[in-house]
Amino acid sequence: MxxxxxVDPLNDAQREAVTAPKRPTLVLAGAGSGKTRVLVHRxxxxxxxxxxxPQQLLAVTFTNKAAxxxxxxxxxxxxxxxxxxxxxxFHGLAHRLLRIHWxxxxxxxxxxxxxxxxxxxxxxxxxxxxxxDENEWIPRxxxxxxxxxxxxxxxxxxxxxxxxxKRGQMIEFYKHYEKMCADSSVVDFGxxxxxxxxxxxxxxxxxxxxRARFHHLLVDEFQDTxxxxxxxxxxxxxxxGTPFVVGDDDQSIYRWRGARVENLHLFEKxxxxxxxVRLEQNYRSTANILNAANAIIKNNSSRLGxxxxxxxxxxxxxxxxxxxxxxxxxxxxxNRIEDYFGQGYKxxxxxxxxxxxxxxxxxxxxxxxxxxxxxVYGGLRFFERxxxxxxxxxLRLIANRDDDPSFERVVNKPSRGVGARTxxxxxxxxxRQDSSLWRATIAIISDNELPKRSSRALSKFLQLVNxxxxxxxxxxxxxxxxxVTEASGLIAHHGRDGQMSGEARIENLKxxxxxxxxxxxxxxxxxxxxxxxxxxxxxxxxxxxxxxxEDGVQLMTLHSAKGLEFPLVFLCGLEDGLFPHQRSISDVxxxxxxxxxxxxxxxxxxxxxxxxxxxxxxxxxxxxxxLPSRFIDEIPQELLEEVRPALSVSRPIYRPKNTLExxxxxxxxxxxxxxxxxxxxxLNCEGSGSHTxxxxxxxxxxxxxxxxxxxNLELM
DNA sequence: CATACAGACATAAAC
DNA sequence: TGTCTGTATG
Numbered sequence: 001m002x003x004x005x006x007v008d009p010l011n012d013a014q015r016e017a018v019t020a021p022k023r024p025t026l027v028l029a030g031a032g033s034g035k036t037r038v039l040v041h042r043x044x045x046x047x048x049x050x051x052x053x054p055q056q057l058l059a060v061t062f063t064n065k066a067a068x069x070x071x072x073x074x075x076x077x078x079x080x081x082x083x084x085x086x087x088x089x090f091h092g093l094a095h096r097l098l099r100i101h102w103x104x105x106x107x108x109x110x111x112x113x114x115x116x117x118x119x120x121x122x123x124x125x126x127x128x129x130x131x132x133d134e135n136e137w138i139p140r141x142x143x144x145x146x147x148x149x150x151x152x153x154x155x156x157x158x159x160x161x162x163x164x165x166k167r168g169q170m171i172e173f174y175k176h177y178e179k180m181c182a183d184s185s186v187v188d189f190g191x192x193x194x195x196x197x198x199x200x201x202x203x204x205x206x207x208x209x210x211r212a213r214f215h216h217l218l219v220d221e222f223q224d225t226x227x228x229x230x231x232x233x234x235x236x237x238x239x240x241g242t243p244f245v246v247g248d249d250d251q252s253i254y255r256w257r258g259a260r261v262e263n264l265h266l267f268e269k270x271x272x273x274x275x276x277v278r279l280e281q282n283y284r285s286t287a288n289i290l291n292a293a294n295a296i297i298k299n300n301s302s303r304l305g306x307x308x309x310x311x312x313x314x315x316x317x318x319x320x321x322x323x324x325x326x327x328x329x330x331x332x333x334x335n336r337i338e339d340y341f342g343q344g345y346k347x348x349x350x351x352x353x354x355x356x357x358x359x360x361x362x363x364x365x366x367x368x369x370x371x372x373x374x375x376v377y378g379g380l381r382f383f384e385r386x387x388x389x390x391x392x393x394x395l396r397l398i399a400n401r402d403d404d405p406s407f408e409r410v411v412n413k414p415s416r417g418v419g420a421r422t423x424x425x426x427x428x429x430x431x432r433q434d435s436s437l438w439r440a441t442i443a444i445i446s447d448n449e450l451p452k453r454s455s456r457a458l459s460k461f462l463q464l465v466n467x468x469x470x471x472x473x474x475x476x477x478x479x480x481x482x483x484v485t486e487a488s489g490l491i492a493h494h495g496r497d498g499q500m501s502g503e504a505r506i507e508n509l510k511x512x513x514x515x516x517x518x519x520x521x522x523x524x525x526x527x528x529x530x531x532x533x534x535x536x537x538x539x540x541x542x543x544x545x546x547x548x549x550e551d552g553v554q555l556m557t558l559h560s561a562k563g564l565e566f567p568l569v570f571l572c573g574l575e576d577g578l579f580p581h582q583r584s585i586s587d588v589x590x591x592x593x594x595x596x597x598x599x600x601x602x603x604x605x606x607x608x609x610x611x612x613x614x615x616x617x618x619x620x621x622x623x624x625x626x627l628p629s630r631f632i633d634e635i636p637q638e639l640l641e642e643v644r645p646a647l648s649v650s651r652p653i654y655r656p657k658n659t660l661e662x663x664x665x666x667x668x669x670x671x672x673x674x675x676x677x678x679x680x681x682x683l684n685c686e687g688s689g690s691h692t693x694x695x696x697x698x699x700x701x702x703x704x705x706x707x708x709x710x711x712n713l714e715l716m
Numbered sequence: 717c718a719t720a721c722a723g724a725c726a727t728a729a730a731c
Numbered sequence: 732t733g734t735c736t737g738t739a740t741g
Contacts, residue, residue: 063730091731115731189731224730256728356727361733378729415717539731559728581727597728620726621732717741724736
């Protein structure tokens with residue numbers, strides 16, 4: 001391998017990072033500055049120049065997609081297979097460790113992983129068992145609480161109740177939850193990380209073994225690490241370690257799921273002599289787009305500081321369209337899209353981005369009506385579909401009879417006469433003898449304490465699962481999966497459905513067989529194929545609505561757009577309250593994260609950006625009047641161009657809010673109070689100065705025109 | 717046991 | 732407003 005192939009395609013900053021000496025290195029990589037390239041070339045450099053063996057590298061990413069992209073690019077650059085490289089997600093790598101050291105980590109050998117939905121079901125079951133009211137103990141909140149503790153690396157005994165009773169009870173619940181998971185030999189996502197951390201903390205000899213081995217740690221999207229992930233990294237690196245991390249504080253948008261941008265600051269402190277490299281040259285967007293993005297992000301405090309620049313052209317101005325309502329907004333976008341088809345753009349080169357999923361519907365409707373293929377990101381992924389999870393539940397029971405969540409999921413699916421009462425009896429028995437549902441069922445049948453019909457139904461189920469196990473013991477994985485989907489009765493069950501959905505479900509079950517056939521076994525895996533497949537299914541839940549339309553207009557939230565790029569980007573719904581979202585507006589941290597989200601959105605675009613907002617928007621059934629997003633104000637006027645001048649609109653379109661005159665003006669949608677008419681919303685506004693009149697829709701008194709100077713309206 | 721209806725709920729979502 | 736979930740019902 002020639003060093004020049006590794007180094008030549010790089011710019012100065014990239015080269016500095018790639019060839020950095022063996023020291024802790026922090027690469028601040030702006031959007032579109034070649035972050036992945038640096039990681040890939042760094043790995044190549046370490047192998048080819050520093051002479052490291054791939055076995056000494058540990059590369060961590062957040063998504064499977066990022067991990068496999070890195071693999072592919074390394075293979076393309078070095079021309080060697082990367083099967084045996086330790087490249088993966090935090091969870092994937094933690095899982096790999098725990099499979100090897102399950103005993104030392106105090107886990108059952110065949111432990112299974114729960115996804116978030118399984119976890120929620122588990123919490124619901126526990127609430128029932130503890131006889132707690134779901135209206136008072138909201139399962140989602142408990143799930144949130146438990147995961148938040150795990151993100152911070154905290155076991156129940158280390159969580160402080162802050163003298164708060166409810167919090168104290170939550171901690172109690174967390175304890176019960178842990179026992180319940182242990183009893184069924186299942187772990188949730190957070191538990192994978194926590195166990196992996198504790199493994200290294202409690203078993204210094206094992207830690208030492210990995211420290212000696214992984215001389216080079218590489219971390220992608222470092223700004224997304226949470227507390228426990230960073231703790232784990234620090235442990236693996238040790239004081240002598242020289243981790244190489246790449247991140248961008250301006251693109252940190254996952255605070256709400258535990259990510260800590262502060263880790264970027266901590267890194268410098270925790271690793272003495274950190275070498276910092278800034279990648280600021282952008283190869284993606286026009287100068288206008290970058291300047292707009294820079295101007296917006298400038299308003300955030302405590303940034304590490306970075307300013308994107310490009311050698312390229314200024315490009316077109318950023319276009320701003322003020323829509324009358326959300327329908328008009330969608331129509332505008334679709335019209336523009338059609339224009340751009342005429343200019344030779346492909347559908348997949350166009351992205352419509354929005355803050356929240358609910359906004360996608362109107363675009364879908366309009367695209368459908370216009371006959372333009374599209375693809376919506378998000379939604380249920382393959383391994384999350386109900387019928388797939390049913391089939392997986394049977395397979396999990398084959399692997400581990402004590403898997404209670406799976407037991408409950410399929411005892412009566414397809415229905416075999418195990419009703420709610422019967423299940424209740426089994427649950428009660430399980431609690432009494434402190435055993436799994438499976439063993440409780442065996443006991444309850446031999447005790448003869450149930451009506452014959454229920455007993456027979458239950459034992460039919462036990463026999464079914466035992467039969468599935470013994471019948472398929474010798475089969476290759478995919479035959480086993482096929483056999484289980486058929487013999488469990490799931491296929492027949494969906495066949496009886498008669499509806500289109502039944503047909504689609506059967507297709508998915510067949511697809512599951514193909515997935516099993518296509519499973520690439522890990523080289524040094526000690527797991528039986530079935531167990532490996534089950535773990536794979538949870539950790540890599542597949543694409544959501546993937547190849548629905550190969551070449552379609554891309555619809556997605558700003559969050560899912562991170563890491564992607566498109567020649568043409570529509571950033572829609574730029575209204576205060578929607579983006580920035582209402583729930584983030586009140587605290588500074590939340591607002592700054594929204595601003596980063598806006599920065600992420602803008603920097604997705606290569607050539608053109610359209611910003612749109614609607615003056616009124618129907619959301620959840622009621623009409624809302626929105627003000628243009630404050631982020632629009634943060635873009636310098638000279639970079640913006642309004643698409644539609646005042647012509648056909650009855651009310652003022654976009655006005656910058658930060659002028660003195662407008663500071664006292666009343667905006668459309670403003671809530672006001674009148675001493676006589678009560679509370680209302682400003683619908684319209686005309687005139688200027690002391691002649692300004694506003695139309696207000698009062699909750700009780702109806703719609704009225706009032707002259708501002710006399711009305712004495714109180715802003716709310 | 718499948719279907720209909722009522723009621724809750726609606727920020728973002730990887731593993 | 733639309734979708735999903737849980738339950739009541741035939």
